[in-house]
Amino acid sequence: MTQATVSTDKLSTENKHLSSNGKPKIIGFVCEWSLGRNDIIHEDGTVKGYEHIKTIKIPCSGFVKTEWVTVAFENNAQGVFVLGCPLGDCHFNEGNFIINERLSQHVTRLTNRKTIDDAGRVAELYLGVTADTEFTQSLEDFSRYIESLPPLAAPVKKAKGAAKPASKAAPVAAAGGEA
Amino acid sequence: MASPSLDRYDPDQAPTARDKGFDKVLDGIHRGVVAVDRFINRVIPEEFNPFYYLGGMTNVLWILLVPTGIFLWFYYKPTTSDAFSSVNYLTAVVPFGGIIRGLHRYSGDGMILMAILHMLRNYFTDRYRGFRDVPWVSGVVLLLLTGLVGMTGYLLVWDQRALIITTAIVQALQSLDGIVGGLGSFMAKALLAGNEPNNLTLARMFFLHVGPAVLIFFFLWVHYLRLHRPKIWPPMFVTLLTVGAVVLAAGILPIEKTLAAGVPLASDGSSSIVYDVFYLLPVLALPNLGGAGVLAVLLLIFGILFIVPWLPRKKHRYVNVAFVTPENCTGCQLCAIDCPFDAIVMVEGANPNPRNKELAVVNDDKCAECGICVGACPFHAINLPLAGEDMIKDKVVALLS
Numbered sequence: 395m396t397q398a399t400v401s402t403d404k405l406s407t408e409n410k411h412l413s414s415n416g417k418p419k420i421i422g423f424v425c426e427w428s429l430g431r432n433d434i435i436h437e438d439g440t441v442k443g444y445e446h447i448k449t450i451k452i453p454c455s456g457f458v459k460t461e462w463v464t465v466a467f468e469n470n471a472q473g474v475f476v477l478g479c480p481l482g483d484c485h486f487n488e489g490n491f492i493i494n495e496r497l498s499q500h501v502t503r504l505t506n507r508k509t510i511d512d513a514g515r516v517a518e519l520y521l522g523v524t525a526d527t528e529f530t531q532s533l534e535d536f537s538r539y540i541e542s543l544p545p546l547a548a549p550v551k552k553a554k555g556a557a558k559p560a561s562k563a564a565p566v567a568a569a570g571g572e573a
Numbered sequence: 574m575a576s577p578s579l580d581r582y583d584p585d586q587a588p589t590a591r592d593k594g595f596d597k598v599l600d601g602i603h604r605g606v607v608a609v610d611r612f613i614n615r616v617i618p619e620e621f622n623p624f625y626y627l628g629g630m631t632n633v634l635w636i637l638l639v640p641t642g643i644f645l646w647f648y649y650k651p652t653t654s655d656a657f658s659s660v661n662y663l664t665a666v667v668p669f670g671g672i673i674r675g676l677h678r679y680s681g682d683g684m685i686l687m688a689i690l691h692m693l694r695n696y697f698t699d700r701y702r703g704f705r706d707v708p709w710v711s712g713v714v715l716l717l718l719t720g721l722v723g724m725t726g727y728l729l730v731w732d733q734r735a736l737i738i739t740t741a742i743v744q745a746l747q748s749l750d751g752i753v754g755g756l757g758s759f760m761a762k763a764l765l766a767g768n769e770p771n772n773l774t775l776a777r778m779f780f781l782h783v784g785p786a787v788l789i790f791f792f793l794w795v796h797y798l799r800l801h802r803p804k805i806w807p808p809m810f811v812t813l814l815t816v817g818a819v820v821l822a823a824g825i826l827p828i829e830k831t832l833a834a835g836v837p838l839a840s841d842g843s844s845s846i847v848y849d850v851f852y853l854l855p856v857l858a859l860p861n862l863g864g865a866g867v868l869a870v871l872l873l874i875f876g877i878l879f880i881v882p883w884l885p886r887k888k889h890r891y892v893n894v895a896f897v898t899p900e901n902c903t904g905c906q907l908c909a910i911d912c913p914f915d916a917i918v919m920v921e922g923a924n925p926n927p928r929n930k931e932l933a934v935v936n937d938d939k940c941a942e943c944g945i946c947v948g949a950c951p952f953h954a955i956n957l958p959l960a961g962e963d964m965i966k967d968k969v970v971a972l973l974s
Contacts, residue, residue, distance in 0.1 A: 419973055439972060448972040450965060453893070453957070456911075457944030465966055469973040482625040483610060485700065486943040488802065488913040496948065522607040 411470045411545045413446030418472035418540050422449040423458045425478045427485040429521055429529050444533055455479070456489030460500035463516060467509050473540040475517035477529070483522070490520055512543055602697045621810045627691035629807035633815045634684040635789065641677040642786075649729065651775040656731035657833040664828065675823030681723050683819055685851045688716055702882035704799065704914060704941045711795040713878045718785045718792065723852035725782040731775060732831035733838060734846050739770055741856045745864035770834075799939055801915040893942040893959045895935050899924065901954035904931035908946035908955050916940040917955075 413419045424435060434442050441447045452458060455478030463474050476497065478490035501516045510516070517536050521528055613622050623630065648663035648670070650656055663670040692712060695701050701709045728735045743765065749757030766773035797803040806812070829847045848857050855867050862870065895916075904924050909917040916939035923932040933955060935946075946955045947962055956962055 421969060421972060450968055450972070452944065452965070453960065454943040454945060457948055457957075457960070459948050459962055459965075462962075462966055462969055466969050466973065469970050471969075471973050480610065480614060480619055482619055482622060483607075485698075486913055486941055486945065487800065487804075489943060489945050492911055492945055493948065522611050524604050524608045524611060 411472055415445045417446035417537065418545065419470060420444075420447045420473040420475070420537060420540060421466045421471045422447060422475045422477060423452050423455065423462070424449045425455040425485075425489075426451050426453055428455070428477055428479045428523060429525065432523065432526060434526055434529065441530075441533060443530070444537065447533060447537065449477075454484070454486045454489040456484070456486065456492040458493055458496075460496050463497070463500060464504065464509060467504065467515075467546065470546070472543070472546055473515045473517065473536060475519060475533075475536060477519045477521065480520050480522050494518060510546065514539055515543070515546075599697065599699070603699065606694060606697050621808055623807075623811050623814065624694065626804065626807035626811045627687055627694055629804055630811060630815045631684055631687040631691055632793075632805055633807065633812050634680040634687060634819065637680040637816065637819060638677060638684065638786075641673050641680070642783075644673050645677060649779075651729070651779040652772045653731055653770060653775055653834070654772065656729065656775050660730050671827055672820075672823050674828055675826070676819055677726075678828055679819045679822040679826075681726065682849065682851050683815070685716075685719050685723060688712075688719060692716065696881070704939060706882040707799050708796055709882050710879060711792050711798075713875065715789060715792050715796065716878075717875060718789050720852060722782055722786045722789070723849075724855075725778050727849065727853065728778045729775065729782060730831065731834050733834060733836060734831060734848070736770070736834040737846065738853065738856050739765070739774075741859045741864075745855075745859065745868050748864035748868065751865070799914055801913050891937060893957050894937050894940045895942070895944070895946050895955050895957055897933050897935060898954050898956070899932055900926070901952045902929070902933050903952055903954070904929040904933070905952070906931070906933075907949045907951070908933055911945055911949040913943075913945060914939050914941050917946060 411418055422441075429435065435449055435451075436442065439449045439451075441449060455476050458476055466474050476493055478493060479485060481490050481494070484490045497516060497518055501510075501513050504510045504516070505513050517532075519529070519532050521532075610622060610624055613624060619625070645663065648659055648667060650659040660674075664674050665671070695705075695709070695712075724738070728738055743761045746761040746764070747757040749760070762768060764774075764777060765771070766777055797805070807815070831846070850857075855871060858870070859867055902924060903926075904919065906919055909919050916936045917933050918936060919931040920934050921931050923934070924930065925932075933946075935955075942957065944957050944960065947957060949955075953962065
């Protein structure tokens, strides 16, 4: 889990939380029965018109391990979203309800550990296969909200006795207005 | 409309295959179904969307049929001489008899309507094959039983319509004589308990009305066999909506008045007989198709329905079945609890670590390859072979670097 963190942490540049288009990096887990089948998401995982948003196709939103959300934040992601089918209409009956429960628990854990400063950095979208416009609208809102937040503190190195930059991760939730 | 995830994993599968031909049509209908859902979700909250509870609504109507049927049975006399008068008595004289008969009638209509909608929805949203073959086939059996029960229900009244239906069934059965000599006549004789409708006939019809109805409970059990937590009952709002619609129909549209079977048909009387479009469609089609034709069409429809899960579409089962790493499994049961398809069993004494009591074992036939168990496991003990947790984790890191 943390080995990857340690290795990327060495090349610490100023803007490693930003994507090539100057916007904060966002990663998304996209259910293939939901919008994952649409052309709106390219083969390489980027979303049409949003180069800073990278997505990973998964068989079901319930497949997402909450650990991957942590890994994403430890690797300079500024926001994570999970896209599933509408609640009540999961192809696998319960996947989206299950990820809904798991994420609500995990986000509390992440904020308590000060891995993230704002619970809004994790978003859950439940959209049907035809909801292209809602999807882009939600991404626009989410992206704007993440941009309004200050960049996340650099991931903590797992070195012995190293001083933890706890002050940098202090809650600054009041900074951004609701997008 | 094949499962997109597995398409990508299948090396023989061209990536554009689902944009071609029949798959494209099905994909279009799938999108249409989801668009209707989306519209309804805007009007009412999505946890109450009736389209998510078509099977549950079928159950509500089925459960409504049982007590009303038992009530009717208290007054019913299954003989050709007394059946019609006993039905008239319970409709006209018994308090609420007419309403309860109406409830029985309209719940029956609603039940087959909801069952067909449930079937179409599951077909068009691609939820009928692969790991869902058992629910699909048992569902087709349930549809067949429901149709049989409904049709025999119309015979029990023993009015002019019942006589016409009986004649039609006998005619259809006798057309089988041409295929196997004497088979159709034998079946017709067994059905009528004689060559002509007599006092024993309705006892057999009554058995054919209640016997398959009991079988429905058995096949409902088979229907739920592969689900861990089946949505058997819809939320209260949808239940009340369903029951309310049936009560409203029973109050507004009383059961039509018919004449006893003994009364001869008027020369233009056939037009005044009301037929139920849901259950008596085969009888209505009889004059056009003939007995053998109707039987052939029914056989064709149900034959296709039975084999639909295996019709020539890409096979992609057992490609991505979850596997357990026994060394990591602690026997905590989290995956078994979360699996919506009851595919993981906890086997006692099988864990390689003697400190852990149980080992998770995946039942390949039940596994839907969705990966919900992967998200449940905190110990890296269960994975999908084609999308392991390390692969996804590496992908996350690679996309962010």
